[in-house]
Structure formats: C-alpha cells, structure tokens
Amino acid sequence: MNNIFENLPADLAREHFQDLLNTPSVRIERIVSKGHSSPEVGWYDQNEDEWVMVLQGEGTLTFADGRVVRLQSGDFIHIPAHCRHKVSHTRPDGITVWLAIFFNAAIQGPAGRAEQAADE
Amino acid sequence: MNNIFENLPADLAREHFQDLLNTPSVRIERIVSKGHSSPEVGWYDQNEDEWVMVLQGEGTLTFADGRVVRLQSGDFIHIPAHCRHKVSHTRPDGITVWLAIFFNAAIQGPAGRAEQAADE
Numbered sequence: 001m002n003n004i005f006e007n008l009p010a011d012l013a014r015e016h017f018q019d020l021l022n023t024p025s026v027r028i029e030r031i032v033s034k035g036h037s038s039p040e041v042g043w044y045d046q047n048e049d050e051w052v053m054v055l056q057g058e059g060t061l062t063f064a065d066g067r068v069v070r071l072q073s074g075d076f077i078h079i080p081a082h083c084r085h086k087v088s089h090t091r092p093d094g095i096t097v098w099l100a101i102f103f104n105a106a107i108q109g110p111a112g113r114a115e116q117a118a119d120e
Numbered sequence: 121m122n123n124i125f126e127n128l129p130a131d132l133a134r135e136h137f138q139d140l141l142n143t144p145s146v147r148i149e150r151i152v153s154k155g156h157s158s159p160e161v162g163w164y165d166q167n168e169d170e171w172v173m174v175l176q177g178e179g180t181l182t183f184a185d186g187r188v189v190r191l192q193s194g195d196f197i198h199i200p201a202h203c204r205h206k207v208s209h210t211r212p213d214g215i216t217v218w219l220a221i222f223f224n225a226a227i228q229g230p231a232g233r234a235e236q237a238a239d240e
Contacts, residue, residue, distance in 0.1 A: 002195055002196060002197065003192075003194040003195045003196070004173065004194045004196060005193075005194040006194070020171075020196065021171055021198055023169070023223070023225035023226075024225065024226065024227060025145060025146075025223055025224055025225060025226070025227040026145075026146060026171075026221070026223045026225070028171055028221065049143070051140075051141055051146075051148055053124065053219075055175075055194070072123075073125075074123040074124045074125040074126070074175070075122055075123045076122060076123070076124060076140065077122065078141055099173075099219075101146070101148065101221060103143070103145055103146045103223065104145055105143035105144065105145060105146070106143075106144065106145070107144060107145040107227055
C-alpha cells in the first residue's frame with residue numbers, strides 16, 4: 001500500500017489498525033473507524049507520544065482533564081505520553097481515516113540539523 | 121494552527137515550510153508548493169529519514185538511482201537517510217500540501233510496547 005485511502009477494509013465490525021512504517025524510533029499507523037469509540041470505562045494511557053490527524057471523516061477525542069476535541073479532515077493534535085484520552089465518537093454513517101504517529105519525544109537523536117552542522 | 125489546510129501562505133514565490141511539531145526525536149512539517157521544484161543541480165542528502173505524504177495537489181520525486189515517483193493525494197513514501205532525491209515537479213496551477221515527518225529510524229526508544237510490557 002502506498003496510498004492511505006487504498007485497501008480500506010470491507011469489514012469494519014472492529015476498528016482497523018495498520019502500520020504504514022515501523023522503525024525502532026517511530027511508528028506510523030493508519031486507523032480506520034466507522035462509528036467506533038473507546039470502551040466506556042478506562043483511558044488510553046500511552047508510554048509514547050502520539051500525533052494524530054483526521055484525513056477523512058470525523059472523530060471526537062475526550063481527555064481525562066475534561067477537554068473534548070472534535071477533529072475533522074486536516075485537523076491534528078499532539079497527545080503527549082501519559083495524557084489520558086479516549087475516542088468518544090466517530091461518524092457512524094461513513095468511515096473515518098486517521099493518521100497516527102507514535103514516538104518518544106524525549107529521545108535526543110544523533111542525526112538532524114545539529115549533526116549535519118557538526119559534520120561540516 | 122490545528123488544521124493543515126488552514127493559514128495557507130498567500131505568497132508562494134518560494135516554497136513554504138512550517139513545523140507542526142518539533143521534538144528532539146521527531147519533527148513534523150507542512151510543506152506548501154506551487155510549481156516549485158528543487159534546483160537542477162544537486163540532491164537532498166539528509167541525515168534523517170523522511171516519511172512524506174501528499175495531502176492535496178501533486179508532486180513528483182526523482183531519486184539519484186533513477187526512480188521517478190509521482191505522488192497524489194494520499195500517496196506516501198519513506199525516504200531513508202542519505203537516499204538522494206529531489207522534487208522534480210509540483211503542480212503549477214494549484215497548491216500542493218505535503219506532510220513530512222523527519223526522524224532517525226535507528227534510535228531505539230525506551231518507550232513503546234516493549235517498555236510497556238516490562239513495566240507490568
């Protein structure tokens with residue numbers, strides 16, 4: 001797959017998760033929902049940071065601190081590690097496609113611009 | 121800004137780059153092009169891996185190994201560090217919006233699923 005809107009699952013009885021990239025430092029995932037939401041009880045409490053964008057459809061996130069954030073196409077949000085949240089709603093009448101990037105924000109990488117300068 | 125299609129630059133005499141997220145380990149960038157391409161001579165030769173997706177419009181990447189990859193809305197590609205490439209074409213008659221994620225694929229993070237299991 002090299003297009004995020006291709007090979008959408010026909011069976012969406014459950015939410016569908018697929019890795020688009022999986023490296024030791026970063027994981028990029030496609031999530032396809034249709035009327036799914038997190039269980040009534042409990043929160044996602046992740047060791048990794050997550051940066052998520054809705055590419056199609058619409059979803060609502062609820063945070064343990066009371067914030068409710070509705071995301072539509074192009075909307076994105078950064079969810080720091082251990083920021084407790086859940087998906088409280090996704091559209092029941094069409095699919096919602098999410099792009100989610102999981103990473104550890106605190107790790108200082110040897111690569112990047114600083115390294116590039118040091119090489120010169 | 122919390123929508124990638126908002127606040128599009130009015131002046132696109134030059135390609136427009138904007139960080140959406142900047143952490144020590146991962147940088148997420150919006151790139152807005154309109155008929156821009158890389159200089160005729162030279163290649164991007166990056167210390168970081170890049171994962172890039174076209175969200176609107178169309179762009180073509182050319183690689184030093186001869187590959188030519190045309191990306192339209194929803195198309196994505198992983199460009200490993202030091203994989204020499206250039207943007208050989210973007211649409212001149214409309215804007216192209218790219219989402220680019222820069223990271224070091226080789227860094228093993230302490231967070232993630234393995235760590236989660238170790239915590240239990």
